[in-house]
Amino acid sequence: MKILRKFFIVLMLFFxxxxxxxxxxxxxxxxxxxxxxxxxxxxxxxxxxxxxESITALQNTLILAILSALIAxxxxxxxxxxxxxxxxxxxxxxxxxxxxxxxxxxxxxxxVSLMLLFVFMxxxxxxxxxxxxxxxxxxxxxxxxxxxILNVLPKLKQTDVHLSEAAEDLGCTPVKAFMKVxxxxxxxxxxxxxxxSFTLSLDDFVISYFTSGPSFQTLPIRIYSMTKKTxxxxxxxxxxxxxxxxxxxxxxxxxxxxxxxxxxFKPKLMKALSIxxxxxxxxxxxxxxxxxxxxxxxxLKTEAVFNRDLAGTTLNxxxxxxxxxxxxxxxxxxxxxxxxxxxxxxxxTNFESNEEMYAKIKAGSSAYDIIIPSDxxxxxxxxxxxxxxxxxxxxxxxxYIADEYKNLYFDPENKYTVPYNVGMVGLIYNEKMVExxxxxxxxxxxxxxxxxxxxFNNSRDAFAIAQFALGIDVNSLxxxxxxxxxxxxxxxxxxxxxxxxxxVFNKMESANAALTPYYAGDYHIMKQSNKNLKxxxxxxxxxxFVDSVCIPKTAQNYDAAMLYINFLLETEVALANAxxxxxxxxxxxxxxxxxxxxxxxxxxxxSDEVKENTQYYHDLDPEVRSYYENLWIDVKLN
Amino acid sequence: MNTTFGKRLLNVPCLVWSSIFIxxxxxxxxxxxFSDGKGGFTxxxxxxxxxxxxxxxxxxxxxxxxxxICLILSYPFAYFLTKISPNSQKMMVLLxxxxxxxxxxxxxxxxxxxxxNNGVLNRILNMLGFDSVKxxxxxxxxxxxxxxxxxxxxxxPIYTTISKIDKSYxxxxxxxxxxxxxxxxxxxLPLSLPGVLSGITMxxxxxxxxxxxxxxxxxxxxxxxxxxxxxQFKIPNxxxxxxxxxxxxxxxxxxxxxxxxxxxxDKGGIMI
Numbered sequence: 001m002k003i004l005r006k007f008f009i010v011l012m013l014f015f016x017x018x019x020x021x022x023x024x025x026x027x028x029x030x031x032x033x034x035x036x037x038x039x040x041x042x043x044x045x046x047x048x049x050x051x052x053e054s055i056t057a058l059q060n061t062l063i064l065a066i067l068s069a070l071i072a073x074x075x076x077x078x079x080x081x082x083x084x085x086x087x088x089x090x091x092x093x094x095x096x097x098x099x100x101x102x103x104x105x106x107x108x109x110x111x112v113s114l115m116l117l118f119v120f121m122x123x124x125x126x127x128x129x130x131x132x133x134x135x136x137x138x139x140x141x142x143x144x145x146x147x148x149i150l151n152v153l154p155k156l157k158q159t160d161v162h163l164s165e166a167a168e169d170l171g172c173t174p175v176k177a178f179m180k181v182x183x184x185x186x187x188x189x190x191x192x193x194x195x196x197s198f199t200l201s202l203d204d205f206v207i208s209y210f211t212s213g214p215s216f217q218t219l220p221i222r223i224y225s226m227t228k229k230t231x232x233x234x235x236x237x238x239x240x241x242x243x244x245x246x247x248x249x250x251x252x253x254x255x256x257x258x259x260x261x262x263x264x265f266k267p268k269l270m271k272a273l274s275i276x277x278x279x280x281x282x283x284x285x286x287x288x289x290x291x292x293x294x295x296x297x298x299x300l301k302t303e304a305v306f307n308r309d310l311a312g313t314t315l316n317x318x319x320x321x322x323x324x325x326x327x328x329x330x331x332x333x334x335x336x337x338x339x340x341x342x343x344x345x346x347x348x349t350n351f352e353s354n355e356e357m358y359a360k361i362k363a364g365s366s367a368y369d370i371i372i373p374s375d376x377x378x379x380x381x382x383x384x385x386x387x388x389x390x391x392x393x394x395x396x397x398x399x400y401i402a403d404e405y406k407n408l409y410f411d412p413e414n415k416y417t418v419p420y421n422v423g424m425v426g427l428i429y430n431e432k433m434v435e436x437x438x439x440x441x442x443x444x445x446x447x448x449x450x451x452x453x454x455x456f457n458n459s460r461d462a463f464a465i466a467q468f469a470l471g472i473d474v475n476s477l478x479x480x481x482x483x484x485x486x487x488x489x490x491x492x493x494x495x496x497x498x499x500x501x502x503x504v505f506n507k508m509e510s511a512n513a514a515l516t517p518y519y520a521g522d523y524h525i526m527k528q529s530n531k532n533l534k535x536x537x538x539x540x541x542x543x544x545f546v547d548s549v550c551i552p553k554t555a556q557n558y559d560a561a562m563l564y565i566n567f568l569l570e571t572e573v574a575l576a577n578a579x580x581x582x583x584x585x586x587x588x589x590x591x592x593x594x595x596x597x598x599x600x601x602x603x604x605x606x607s608d609e610v611k612e613n614t615q616y617y618h619d620l621d622p623e624v625r626s627y628y629e630n631l632w633i634d635v636k637l638n
Numbered sequence: 639m640n641t642t643f644g645k646r647l648l649n650v651p652c653l654v655w656s657s658i659f660i661x662x663x664x665x666x667x668x669x670x671x672f673s674d675g676k677g678g679f680t681x682x683x684x685x686x687x688x689x690x691x692x693x694x695x696x697x698x699x700x701x702x703x704x705x706x707i708c709l710i711l712s713y714p715f716a717y718f719l720t721k722i723s724p725n726s727q728k729m730m731v732l733l734x735x736x737x738x739x740x741x742x743x744x745x746x747x748x749x750x751x752x753x754x755n756n757g758v759l760n761r762i763l764n765m766l767g768f769d770s771v772k773x774x775x776x777x778x779x780x781x782x783x784x785x786x787x788x789x790x791x792x793x794x795p796i797y798t799t800i801s802k803i804d805k806s807y808x809x810x811x812x813x814x815x816x817x818x819x820x821x822x823x824x825x826x827l828p829l830s831l832p833g834v835l836s837g838i839t840m841x842x843x844x845x846x847x848x849x850x851x852x853x854x855x856x857x858x859x860x861x862x863x864x865x866x867x868x869x870q871f872k873i874p875n876x877x878x879x880x881x882x883x884x885x886x887x888x889x890x891x892x893x894x895x896x897x898x899x900x901x902x903x904d905k906g907g908i909m910i
Contacts, residue, residue: 005718009730012715015786016737019748022758023740026748035751079652086649095649097891098656101664103840104890106847106867109883112876113663142659145652150840151795154832158802188801192731192794196840199738199790223741231743239740246736254729355872451772457858459869497755498775499858506747512754625873630689633869636861637692 020243027236033529034233035506044237050328051234052292053348055285057219058238061202064133064218068140069197075141076148076197077190081178083149084156100150102143111210112359114139118211119363128556130365131213139211140201147200148193155189156182209356213366214316214347225321225350227502229581230525232322245281249274296327298337300572307563311343315560317370318357320547321350323421325573325580332576338567344560361386367556370564372420375546379410380619388551389415394562397569405546405586409616417548418565419586420577424520424606424614425461425543432532433514441469441538443515445488450495454507454516457499459632460617461543462489465517468540475618479627486631490638499636508533520603521583535603541613546586670880683881690866690882697863698889700777700852701845704784708792708841709834711785716797717826731797734790742787746854749786753779753855775857783851788844792837799833800826835898843890847883 026034030041048054079099086092102110115131118138122130159182167177183190205220212221223235256270317335327333335346351357354377361368361381373381381387392398398418405419429438433452444453444465456462464474466488472481497513505522507513509529518526523535549568551561567573571589578585579597584604590596591605598604620628674680719730737745752758753773760770773779803826811821849864856862863886870879 005721008714009718012711013733016734016789018752019745019786020737020740022748022751023744026751034747035754075651075655078648082646082648082652093895095653095656098660099652100839100843100894101660101887103843104847104887105667106864106883106886108868108871109667109879110663112871113666114659116666117659117663138659142655145655147791147840150836151798154795154799154836155802157832158799158829185802188798189795192798195732195735196791196794199735202739203742205742220741223743227743231747235741236744239744243736243740246739250729250732250736254725257725257728353872355874359871359874496859497857503747503750503854506750507754510751510754510756512756622873622875626875626878629869629873629875633690633693633861633866636859 023236024240024243027233027240029233031529032230032233032525033505033509034231034236035510036529038529044233045241047232047234047328048237048241049288050292050295050326050333051238052289053217053326054219054222054234054238055289055292057217057222058242059285060216061218061220064137064140065198065201068137068144068201069194071137072141072144072197073148073190073194076145076193077152077186079145080149080152080156081182084153096149100146103146107204107206108210110139110143111207114142114207115210115360115363115365119365129213129215129367131211133216136208136212136216136218139207140204143204143207144197144200147196148190151193151196152186152189155186159185209352210360212349214318214349214368217349222321222350225352227352228320229322229522230502230505234328245277249277252277296333296336297330298327298333298340300332300337300341300570306341306567308343310557310560310563312345313557313560314345314347315370315557315564316347316349316366316368317564318349318351318368319370319372321352323350323372323547323581324348325576329580331580332573334568334573334576337573338564341567342560342563344557344563346564358386361552361554364554367554368552369555369557369561370549371552372547372549374617375408375410375548376617376619378417378548378550381550381552382411382416383619386553387416388553388555388558390418390551390565391562395566395569397566397571400569400571400574400587400589402586402588402591408546409618411548417550418569419546419548420568421547421581422584422586423545423547424537424584425464425517426520426523426535426537426603427515428508428518428523428526428533428535429515430508430511430513430530430532431534433511437534437536438515439536439539441465441517441540443538444517445469445492445495447495449514451497452514453492453495454498454500454504454513455492455496456517457501459629461517462499462632462635463628464543464617466492468538468542471540474543474615475620477621477624479624482624482628482631486628486635489635493635493638519583521581523603524582524598537606537610537613539613541615542610544611544614544616546616667880667884670876671884673877675875675877680877683877684885686878687881687885690863693861693866694863694886694889696861697846700781700784700862701842704781704788704845705792705838705842707781707785708789709838712789712792712796712837713834716793716800717822719793719797720801727797727801731794734793738790742850745786746783746851749783749851749855750774753782774855775859777856777860779855779857780852780860780862783855784845784848787848787851788841791840791844795833795836795840796830797833799830803829838897839894843894846886846890 025037027044028040029037030039030043083092083096118135119130164177164181167181168174172180203220205224208218209221223231226232252270252274256274325331325334327336335348339346354374357371357373358377360366361371401419407414411417427438427443435448444455455465463485466485467474470484470488472485498507500507504516504518505526508516508526511530527533549565551558555561569587574585574587575590575593575596578590585591593599671683672679674682719727755770755772759773764770807825808821811825816824847864849862849868852862853865867879867882870882
């Protein structure tokens with residue numbers, strides 16, 4: 001029986017820790033893949049030294065988690081005692097139900113409604129910057145509250161009410177009676193409430209995203225935002241360090257409390273050791289962030305003189321994750337270099353999708369100065385007057401932008417945008433898993449590859465494939481066209497293995513699937529881990545997108561923003577970004593540079609013939625958007 | 639007099655907090671539910687929900703199954719925990735929580751590596767001479783994701799209530815001739831019920847609207863309520879998204895009230 005018991009406990013722990021074992025293994029991988037292990041290496045740990053943003057984000061996350069858990073625990077415990085002492089009735093039910101609402105609401109609903117509340121409150125007191133540390137803290141306390149109450153209430157129900165009454169009869173004040181009698185017996189509930197709150201706060205992404213501003217970014221926001229590209233294994237290294245440190249601390253603390261006299265571990269020594277470990281961690285975190293700022297390459301070869309008139313001001317830059325050179329792999333750290341040259345401080349935060357970025361700008365939540373949306377979103381933002389016109393006279397480097405990326409449909413008069421990156425969708429396939437090299441989108445509907453086909457798990461991109469295959473305009477406003485595409489997608493259901501976004505890297509690298517559509521630049525990353533992967537632009541044509549730098553109307557530091565845009569156009573900076581991001585560059589200085597790894601790369605820079613056969617997504621009417629989103633749900637349910 | 643006043647005072651901080659950060663956002667959700675997006679009143683959003691009936695039902699079934707599995711795994715686990723030395727118990731509580739401190743996205747990728755068609759688990763099966771099994775994309779994988787995400791929230795409240803049970807009750811039961819099975823059935827189970835109810839609430843409620851791990855382990859082929867609400871907020875169609883989440887909330891409130899009515903005895907009052 002006892003052995004069975006132990007076996008069960010071990011088995012459960014194994015279930016809980018299995019993914020963490022995988023994580024630990026891949027943190028030592030020598031390649032960028034998180035699914036194919038290619039050899040032991042410490043390089044991701046080394047690269048952490050360059051990642052000051054992640055270290056800062058981790059510090060922010062920890063401070064937020066501890067503070068919000070502490071406050072929620074106090075508030076929740078008081079509330080639980082209050083609720084417990086209330087007479088049964090409507091009021092009691094109402095209060096308990098209300099405190100549970102944050103748990104019942106999908107995160108995105110809580111996030112958006114709290115953001116709208118904070119923006120409204122800020123507008124009342126006339127504050128420009130609605131979101132910051134205070135708002136994200138309030139949000140975290142709110143969603144932690146029900147978990148504390150749900151842990152403390154059952155313990156209160158177990159305590160004998162007569163005990164505290166007896167204590168009061170014996171002359172204790174109610175507070176003293178609570179502290180002496182009730183508190184010790186509900187302590188374990190309070191403790192688990194605290195631990196749960198801490199846990200929830202530590203890994204929250206959605207609510208944090210909507211309630212945080214440009215000056216405060218947490219680690220989960222940083223990691224989720226990386227899914228536009230791929231999650232960097234440095235995040236695996238960082239997580240492994242956190243995981244192992246906590247594990248060691250737990251063991252030390254446990255040993256220090258060991259009552260076993262015969263134990264060879266001296267409790268005091270262990271206690272001292274665990275304190276030492278804590279101090280060492282705090283110290284090394286600070287050290288790493290200082291070192292990393294000095295390690296990074298922040299010198300430009302350029303002769304350009306930078307104006308330091310704006311030194312001391314702050315610039316809020318809002319970009320996709322992993323979408324700027326950060327100084328690793330001997331590239332330039334773009335943001336630190338700009339800070340050094342101009343004296344302007346950059347608050348750099350990330351978003352995960354155009355739609356989430358739009359929601360925050362639209363609400364006017366924060367004073368973002370620079371954003372980098374995609375084409376169709378820019379069209380919508382211009383239409384809704386959310387962008388400020390750029391002062392092109394200050395953009396001395398604008399002439400580098402290739403003519404084909406000027407006057408694009410979303411900004412026909414070139415008033416609002418400077419192109420940053422160009423991407424195209426193509427077909428990636430594993431040559432060992434297909435019978436002949438595909439050249440058409442029809443390959444994704446081919447019965448021969450049943451169960452080995454992937455497609456986009458995002459409505460617009462998935463529909464586009466069916467639309468190209470059927471020869472329908474991707475920007476059609478005709479509902480019938482969308483219906484036809486939906487029918488085509490329903491036929492695809494039976495051959496599909498999965499609908500993926502960022503998981504595509506794992507599935508293609510480890511040869512779990514044969515065919516997938518994805519973005520051209522990302523093919524180069526996948527290919528590093530699986531040499532059998534090939535890429536083709538299907539003959540029916542494909543989607544092209546341009547992400548451009550814009551200044552939203554929330555900007556508070558327009559001049560610094562202009563300076564920053566011009567800085568991004570410095571050939572050296574643009575080259576570093578093009579190398580790091582691995583998408584095609586619209587910058588002629590980069591395209592023609594002999595130092596550019598992807599110079600004349602046929603995938604990033606395909607022939608004119610391929611390019612003529614591409615379509616941009618336009619921003620569609622909300623009614624059409626709702627229409628095809630519903631069709632998409634229908635396709636998925638089929 | 640003084641003490642009742644004191645007791646009322648206890649509720650003030652929570653009431654103030656809830657009014658600002660829970661009630662007001664709730665009104666924002668209500669506003670959107672009955673809004674046509676142009677400032678007018680409409681019930682269309684509610685009518686439109688009928689289209690998504692199947693998704694809601696699927697989500698509820700999955701959440702129920704996940705909650706049930708969590709319960710049957712957690713109860714013995716929590717019970718066994720109370721049997722080991724007190725110091726190790728504290729460590730075990732933290733050990734159960736620790737995996738939840740790691741980033742969800744990284745854990746999801748790791749599950750993919752384990753469960754994929756030629757993942758770790760299938761390779762082990764092949765080595766043992768079995769055929770590969772398709773795990774990813776099945777309802778089983780989605781439920782596994784939910785169980786993995788939420789099981790600590792079931793284990794911990796059950797553990798804290800079982801550990802609080804007065805040992806003398808168990809001795810008394812043994813003296814009165816109970817064997818260990820009936821001791822559990824007649825003493826431990828009823829006394830740990832509040833913890834079980836808390837655990838069920840903390841697993842079932844978030845499971846309904848979850849989508850991350852489960853969506854990814856479902857290979858994007860299984861649609862849950864959390865997905866479609868997120869989609870509405872991205873379109874953005876706040877009115878429809880808000881009405882979906884309101885309906886979900888009402889459903890959850892009713893089902894928990896029913897659960898507590900059955901499960902709770904006279905002492906506790908309704909927990910939700």
